[in-house]
């Protein structure tokens with residue numbers, strides 16, 4: 001069975017049962033099981049960004065929310081600050 005709606009190139013939102021293309025990357029870390037440098041990532045569509053970041057935020061896991069385009073453009077680097 002093939003899913004023709006999405007290609008491997010299209011990141012999909014991590015929210016449960018959501019099949020919308022993701023536009024945000026949520027970088028998080030669980031200090032109980034991950035080393036501090038480690039980053040787990042969730043993908044989120046526009047609709048679920050808040051829901052997912054809240055979920056991680058209340059647990060103190062959320063480190064960063066970055067637009068997917070930026071995340072892909074500069075892996076591992078945080079957005080440069082303009083002076």
Ligand SMILES: [Zn+2]
Nearest residue numbers: 013018045048
């Ligand atoms: Zn979604």
